[in-house]
Amino acid sequence: MSRRLTNREIANRFDEIALYLRAQDVAFKPQAFEVAAEGIRSLSEELVDLYKRCGKKCVDDIPGIGKSLADKIIEAITTGHMKEDNELKKKFPFDMLGITQIPDVGPKTALLLYKHLHVKTLTQLERAAKTGKIAGLPHLGTSSQRNILRGIQFLKGGQGRRIIHEALPYARLIVDSLKKIHGITHLDIAGSLRRRKETIGDIDLIATTSKPADLAHAFVRLPQIERVIEQGPTKIAVRYKNGMAGDLLILPPDEYGAALVHFTGSREHNILLRERAKRRGLKLSEHGLFKAEKRITNRTEKQVYASLGLQEIPPEMRVGSDEVDRAAQKKIPSLIAYGALKGDLQVQTNWSDGDASIEQMAQVAKAIGLSYLAVTDHTQSLTIAHGLDEKRLLAQGKEIDKINKKLKGFRILKSTECDIKKDGSLDLKDEALKTLDLVCVSIHSNRAMKKNEMTQRIIHALKHPLVNIFFHPTGRIVNVRDGYEVDMDLIIKVAKQYGVALEVNGSQRLDLHEGYVRQALEAGVKLVVNSDAHSPEQFANLEYGLAQARRGWAKKVDVLNTKTVTEFLRSLSS
């Protein structure tokens, strides 16, 4: 039997099929494949496991997947093949997914390049562009040829999606320099950045102004802009100097609400809203919500949603799955607010691999409005990080006592990021762990274990009576590596049973991801949101952790470090 396909592979196959169909001008089907691909990507469980657990019905229940696509998925996960994709590949033997990664090159252009020039790969396409073979083909001239070459260079530079930690501060810099311009009434970050996705492809901005020409003039002259890609009266597309692409939408002030909805997306969410509008005899676009030719309302997002019979949906929830249905039933949860945290429960200091002292970290935490902090330095088996043994841990406890006496209105908690060893035992003796206010555990070594072994290793640790929190539970790092193989279904069940909280880590790990956040909350597991700061400026990670929690529909009550330190410590012992 062939290797079974993963969710990512199946989603990519569906996208590829959609492109082949689009190239042939097939109506409606492509969208169905794309919606299904998106639905598969948002799953937290592997389809192989889902199918094993509850059969075809659960596959069919995934939004956007009907009988026919369910069969294709089952074929893929049981045989390792997808007949339709293989047949299309035979008919169109070129790298459709790769070539359509080039900006402005879609399925039709890719097919045309194959038919006329037999271009199968990005390398062959680059050669064709360099030797001037593209200009002169139907609908393609010298500008297209130049753009294709530029697009290939862009791809080669690895300038793909950036982590939000990099994109959001950059976007805020641009917003700050534009805000001073006369006539602006609104200026906001939109797109995937406003939805606080983990990774960001484009920096999308939206502005309303009484003087559109002034804004456009100032925008294209910003020092951050590398070049202007396209410029119309309402939309300017640019490439920023950090390699990211971006759009600025400029609209008159009375179109703000609908425009913000439109430009925030997601694309799938917009489609759901517009379909809903249509069913109600209305039309929704970025210019407003219309009944016949008459604009109904669009001053604020809230009005747009209300006119569609919906609760306002927070940007982080606008992914195009079940959020619109929930809004129709008035069941949108009140998400945890960005300022809701009272403590940070994962901080490394210069006792292990952090840059700053305990007191420095505490002072900064206090300055940004927190009232407690757990010091969680690494433990001895992590020698590369100068992990603490029992003796140093006790010494650290004494130092924390001293600093706590000096601090007013702030408390440092004694803790640890204790390594879970290969056999599931902890890296420090119980006598030492008992001196701490709370015990946190995580995996840093032997990541390549078999799924079942890794799961048992973690479960063994979670059952330890002193363990309170499991840090970065899946071990993934965004844009760097996937997590280790682990049965998160089971981990979540065990966490619930033994009262262990799971971390939403706000560093570049962003672990748990939002699918598991939702799953954990549905199972009644408590969460903590932490910075994993190794230096004072990394407390900024708390915002990204909160964004991640919000995308997983977390409420304030679900997150333990929204409590006061007294309530928090009490919740650990209960």
Add this chain to the structure above:
DNA sequence: GCCGTTTTCGGCCCGACTGTTTTCAGTCG
């Protein structure tokens, strides 16, 4: 190929911009 507050057939989101064009196709979000 999916889906249902017009539900098992007959629909399927909407507009802006570019390039190569004399009226539009392709791409993007």
